[in-house]
Amino acid sequence: MRAPLLFLVSVLLLFSACSDLREKKKKADKASLHELVTSFESHADALEKEIDSVAVFYDSLIRNKDQILKQLEGYKYKMNGPFSEGLYIKDDNYSSIIILNSAEDYAISRQEVKYTNGLDEIFSKVFHRYDIIAQIYSNSENQVSRVYPFYDAAGIVDPNINVKDFNFYYKADKENNPSRGYAWIPEPYIDPAGQGWILSLIKPVYDQDELFAVLGIDITVDHLIQRFLEDTNGDYLIVNKKGDIVAGKSTAIEALSMPPLKNHVYRETIRSDNFRISDFNLFNSKSREVRKMGQAFLLESKDQFEFIEESYLSDAVCRAFKEIEWYAIKINIKS
Template structure:
């Protein structure tokens, strides 16, 4: 083999190597652009959902403005009650919600009148769910302790009728003290849904009667659906955390790589539905890895967006970006190949 041929082969090999490296290696800026696009997709759908929930709240406000005439000339009431619970069952009539007049109501007679006055919410709720497939339920909870949830569910066997809805964040996060702007509010922390949907996130909106908070309308999304609809739709290892470092959602491989507790069936969305799940266990500041905890400090407290791993043999780097509309951070992890 002559010198020219050898030189040519070496040169071509170098071009191939450089070409492969160029395709595989992306700059931190390019990696940030990827998660920025994912965040924008999630926030766009969230904004559309917010606008539609705002419309629901305005419809509710209009009902309150006409309450005297609605109570004077009531429409037929499709609901009957056994104690606190409406008697309709899931699957019987898809036009109806499940309604609970909780035992904590200060005036059951006024609560019954409220049910009568607000029954037209059912058609609005149904339309909302049909147009927002990622939403699992829409509801209203009133200061009179009337809870209306659509679609209907087995409330009698799930909900304690002695609860006070005002003690739950899906109510008080919308009150005047927490929400002086009286608009749509995201609840950034996942919580257990008393209606049995598992770990969920909520978007809520207050409804005022004059200066008084009359009710809060809200829509729920399950953590498992966020994982399936967004994080698993894009190639890469992603974790979504709140400002405290709690993992809101994430891919199983990424969570395990961050040295978090073992997952049930190795799937995070199944783990968060289990009875023994504690969200504090899944906080990146509590990772068994010192370097992961250092990364959490860098991203959440120091507001940096790139971190290189040195000590972790299986981890190379991570990038992070904050949401603009809610106190969440999206992290993409890059393991060593």
């Protein structure tokens, strides 16, 4: 009787040790997610303060436009049709200016360019302060688009678009943002200015009670992967509330039965012409368990998930972001 009892005790001790090891591993995984999320949110917080500051300055330009126009003689920008000419590329205090064909009164739009030229220096300072910023810009009700740094807009932007049709504008209007605060656009979208797949922080600027313009700071998905994921040990994803993979390590994405990656690299895949963010969605995975994981994390607010059916996947942990509707996920792949 003694031998079986010793054997049973040994098994229980071994089971307990394994269980403790798994719990320690999950705690370590959650700590690494906390570090990842906190790192991004500290950068996001800094950008939120910056865009608030730029909005205050923009408001002062609008309130003092008559005085500014009296003091200025001539125009800083020479226009060639809808686009400012590319004579200023080497100057740090020049943006790209577009007065879209959808402008109702070209003279009013041209005047707006003149009294808001003070934005260029502010844009430059903010841009050079943060390596994750792809561009900083303003789009106005008068269909004036000011984007820093300068780029050849004539070769990229359709001058017949209306800025009010884009989410980086209407997500900040009275209906979608009645509080008039900053807002993140959590779904990546193709930038009409040619930056590829981007994420935007936006902030409305009002002239009394009327929306005058929307400021924006863009981060490319490519920069997001480089800055926060590429050199991080482990297999991580960032997804939005719809389940779209905003950014991720290639090994994690391939392990979740997603479409094939270009050269096995997600950064290269997002640059390809036929890339669609909806293809890389947890709920579109070929794996039933991956879809169940998406439901557990995004719909049921769970923070860990055990894989049973997938022989190459062990478990996953999740942490929600505070300021933006994203989730950081760490996938553990069996060796």
